[in-house]
Amino acid sequence: MSPRAVLVGGVLILSACGGGGGSGGGGPVGNPGGGTGWTAGVFQPAANFEARCAIPRTGTDPATGRPYVDRQGTTRDENNWLRSISNDLYLWFSEIVDRDPSLYQTPAYFDLQKTTATTPSGRPKDRFHFSMATEEWRLLSQSGVSAGYGAQWTLLASTPPRDIRVAYTEPNSPATSTPVNLARGARVLMVDGVDAINDGTQTGVDVLNAGLFPDQAGETHTFTIRDAGSTESRTITMTSAAITSAPVQSVRTIDTPGGRFGYVLFNDHIATAEQALINAVNTLAAAGIDDLVLDMRYNSGGYLVIARSARLHDCGPCAYG
Structure with missing residues (x-):
């Protein structure tokens, strides 16, 4: 879950900066860390570029009820933030090819902030890299x-x-x-x-x-x-x-010669999942299960607090798949 969880955090802030990559014009905005010029392998703190947006939003952020924190910046600032935060938090950060952030629009630069390695079967090593508009993510994560x-x-x-x-x-x-x-x-x-x-x-x-x-x-x-x-x-x-979305589905028991198994299909670490997980665990506990299978094959990630909640509620003996 780590790549998805890290990138969601980045997308939320990046999306606050105008979505489509901004104007791409203008010179760099000054910051405490110096200029926004690029030197391969040298990374300024991500905080130097945070909320510096090519197209700042105005008004009230519905997620916080407070004014947007966006400040005037450039596409280069947005890309420098992506570059630094990926180097800080991305699971396979050492496998990202470091590219000049001034040469790309933001959506294209985001697509490059990932490993291109594949697994032995030929599948991409990182199958969770994607972007989502802030409001779309807010609706999904809070209400499903x-x-x-x-x-x-x-x-x-x-x-x-x-x-x-x-x-x-x-x-x-x-x-x-x-x-x-x-x-x-x-x-x-x-x-x-x-x-x-x-x-x-x-x-x-x-x-x-x-x-x-x-x-x-x-x-x-x-x-x-x-x-x-x-x-x-x-x-x-x-x-x-x-x-x-119904993030918790198919709650049932399976009787086998080795005992009674509980099964839960868990598809999203979103806010609405917590109570559904509690209900599922209580149902299976009342059914007297010996082990629990938490099926996360299609889970695309989300809130770490929900992941912690799932582990606390579900373990005892667990099989994650």
Whole structure:
């Protein structure tokens, strides 16, 4: 969870600086640490650049109820903050190629602040590097609300021939409505007429991303899917909505010759997860389980306090997977 947790903290502050990378113009803003010039391998304290934004926000921050702390800065300031905070906190900081922050717009520079190493199986070592607008993250982390269909996609193969599946669904969502009825294991074959398995063009990839990951509620997209265990395909249409995530799901017991196991699918370390975790643990404790399986395969991280809470409530003997 460490890479995701570190980067979320960075994204929240960076997003306060105008989102799209700012103007990119103007000279460097002075700071106590000196200029913002770049020397490879030399890092100023991240605090020197904190809240220095190419496009400062004004008004009241809804997360704090206080005025925004943004100050006038430049895109270079934003990138220098990213560079320093990544060097301080990123798990694989020594594997980041140090690049001149004045040469990139902020979103592009953020994408470079990660390791490019792969695992022995060929998967990216860092699969958790992403950015999110501050307000989008606030809604998700505090109330579990985000735009989507209520289907969590998992990319078993992200390049042609792709294998895009449904990992799980949210209750009472477009994905589980009749006649859509998506369920775990369903494979995506086409999105808005584009071959989801074999299309390798940039235009095709853009269509796939737009359909699979809608930016806002009210977007309608068409999918051809094949349900798990079926040989037939079917076409469905879904309209994105404001989905309230159920971060704790599938609480149940499994009886085996070795004893009774409790099972919990734990998908997000967000604020709404804490009470749900408490309820799940109490339910399983009352059922007399011998061991607990906390399934975190699809958990993208979030608040460290929720991670601590999960460990305190759930252990005893635990198996994390």
